Amino acid sequence: MESRNRSLFLNTAFASIIGLLAAVSNPVCAAKPVELKNDQIIKPELKRRKIETADIDTEDYEVSLFGGALSIEDFGVNAVFGARIAYHITENFFAEFAVGSSEADKTSFEVLSGGLQLLVGDERDFTYYNVSVGYNLFAGESFFGKRAYNSDLYLIGGIGNTTFANDDHFTWNIGVGYRFIPKDWMAIHIDVRDHMFNSDLLGADKLIHNLELTVGFSFFF
Amino acid sequence: MRIIIFFLFVFQLLLSQQALGKDEFLEVIVLDPFLEMHTGPAAGYPVTHVIERNEKIKVLKRKTDWFKIRTKKNKEGWVHISELRQTLTLDGERTRFHEYGIEDFRKRKWEIGLMGGDFDGAASLTVFGNYYLTPTLSTELSFTQAIGNFSSSLMANARIAAHPFPEWRVSPFFALGGGIIDTSPKGTLVQTVDRQDPIAHVSLGADIYIKKRFIVRVEYNQYKVFTSRNDNEEVTEWKAGIVAFF
Numbered sequence: 471m472e473s474r475n476r477s478l479f480l481n482t483a484f485a486s487i488i489g490l491l492a493a494v495s496n497p498v499c500a501a502k503p504v505e506l507k508n509d510q511i512i513k514p515e516l517k518r519r520k521i522e523t524a525d526i527d528t529e530d531y532e533v534s535l536f537g538g539a540l541s542i543e544d545f546g547v548n549a550v551f552g553a554r555i556a557y558h559i560t561e562n563f564f565a566e567f568a569v570g571s572s573e574a575d576k577t578s579f580e581v582l583s584g585g586l587q588l589l590v591g592d593e594r595d596f597t598y599y600n601v602s603v604g605y606n607l608f609a610g611e612s613f614f615g616k617r618a619y620n621s622d623l624y625l626i627g628g629i630g631n632t633t634f635a636n637d638d639h640f641t642w643n644i645g646v647g648y649r650f651i652p653k654d655w656m657a658i659h660i661d662v663r664d665h666m667f668n669s670d671l672l673g674a675d676k677l678i679h680n681l682e683l684t685v686g687f688s689f690f691f
Numbered sequence: 692m693r694i695i696i697f698f699l700f701v702f703q704l705l706l707s708q709q710a711l712g713k714d715e716f717l718e719v720i721v722l723d724p725f726l727e728m729h730t731g732p733a734a735g736y737p738v739t740h741v742i743e744r745n746e747k748i749k750v751l752k753r754k755t756d757w758f759k760i761r762t763k764k765n766k767e768g769w770v771h772i773s774e775l776r777q778t779l780t781l782d783g784e785r786t787r788f789h790e791y792g793i794e795d796f797r798k799r800k801w802e803i804g805l806m807g808g809d810f811d812g813a814a815s816l817t818v819f820g821n822y823y824l825t826p827t828l829s830t831e832l833s834f835t836q837a838i839g840n841f842s843s844s845l846m847a848n849a850r851i852a853a854h855p856f857p858e859w860r861v862s863p864f865f866a867l868g869g870g871i872i873d874t875s876p877k878g879t880l881v882q883t884v885d886r887q888d889p890i891a892h893v894s895l896g897a898d899i900y901i902k903k904r905f906i907v908r909v910e911y912n913q914y915k916v917f918t919s920r921n922d923n924e925e926v927t928e929w930k931a932g933i934v935a936f937f
Binding site for chain 1: 717730731732733734735736737750751752753754755756757758759788805807814816836838843877903905933935
């Protein structure tokens with residue numbers, strides 16, 4: 471393209487010089503100027519189509535809403551709700567940010583003692599956030615009747631914070647999940663997680679385990 | 692609650708996007724003897740079809756390094772980027788796909804990241820966002836939660852960072868900033884009041900380019916808390932984390 475431009479330029483320049491020389495040397499010619507029909511020089515008819523490969527729709531993010539049961543150690547099993555957003559880094563690894571909220575029930579001590587309360591009002595609120603890394607262990611197909619659907623079994627673990635009894639607790643979480651993918655753009659999750667943190671709420675400082683079982687729906691975008 | 696509203700908003704956006712779906716897909720011609728089509732976007736999913744050389748296929752969408760394609764016979768499946776590179780565009784050129792590399796790292800404008808570390812004995816979690824005014828100068832905004840045995844703190848900081856060697860793979864930086872820290876003691880301890888104090892810091896750290904659009908950042912911060920008491924407090928913090936750039 472560049473060389474064509476250059477030759478076009480040279481041709482034009484050359485023709486102009488000839489024309490100029492002719493005009494100077496021969497005044498008769500000057501009355502009829504040399505006509506340069508630039509538009510007759512062959513122009514390429516094909517225009518290169520530019521395709522922006524970046525236009526391909528990427529679906530590396532996944533948002534989900536979930537609900538289920540959370541067993542808060544010593545405080546019974548309670549309903550939990552929350553949301554997650556995941557970014558799929560490679561086909562195997564993904565990063566996930568999650569928030570969840572639950573409310574602690576009474577300890578058996580509180581139930582047996584009658585009116586005594588260990589926690590009052592919003593102290594019973596159990597909210598957490600965490601950031602985790604997941605690894606898709608078994609990508610494959612699950613058969614539902616005679617139809618095959620894509621699915622993944624993944625391991626996940628991370629760190630975060632849990633606010634319980636109006637205190638913040640640095641929290642580790644580990645778990646395993648199953649992702650059932652009926653459509654490319656949506657999936658159903660079943661997750662089991664253990665949220666672990668140190669608490670001295672009932673006297674001695676100990677590591678408490680809060681097991682969570684949830685079902686969620688997710689969308690890829 | 693706010694977070695739930697945010698997610699609902701994202702869902703709505705998603706649905707509207709799907710409704711708008713375009714039908715202009717990139718078309719490529721297979722160069723390899725054959726391409727393998729998997730049922731899903733990972734090597735673990737079974738191969739159900741192969742596409743022969745010279746066949747024209749449409750590229751519908753991408754998930755990580757996998758591309759969903761459609762054949763002439765309307766069969767759909769997923770092909771890995773390494774195989775899709777062995778195709779020609781309709782102009783007869785090799786198909787190229789954009790992949791983030793070290794050049795993008797050197798020219799990065801926006802960053803978001805997440806770090807974990809030790810804030811004077813307490814576990815700390817930080818989220819931050821950076822904007823590069825020039826390759827050597829960035830402005831940063833961060834939120835940190837430090838969860839200790841006796842108290843927990845929330846901290847917001849703004850700072851300016853200088854990156855003297857932006858072209859290095861391991862690029863050091865130093866920064867100066869200030870903000871506010873809110874400290875609340877544990878509920879199980881004797882009741883004391885919450886404190887809110889101004890805070891300033893200097894920091895030294897490095898960005899280490901890993902792969903694609905990911906960076907590992909390590910940093911050391913020296914804080915000065917301007918308390919309302921007679922003495923100011925000095926706090927040191929170590930942290931490391933992962934950063935994505937755009």
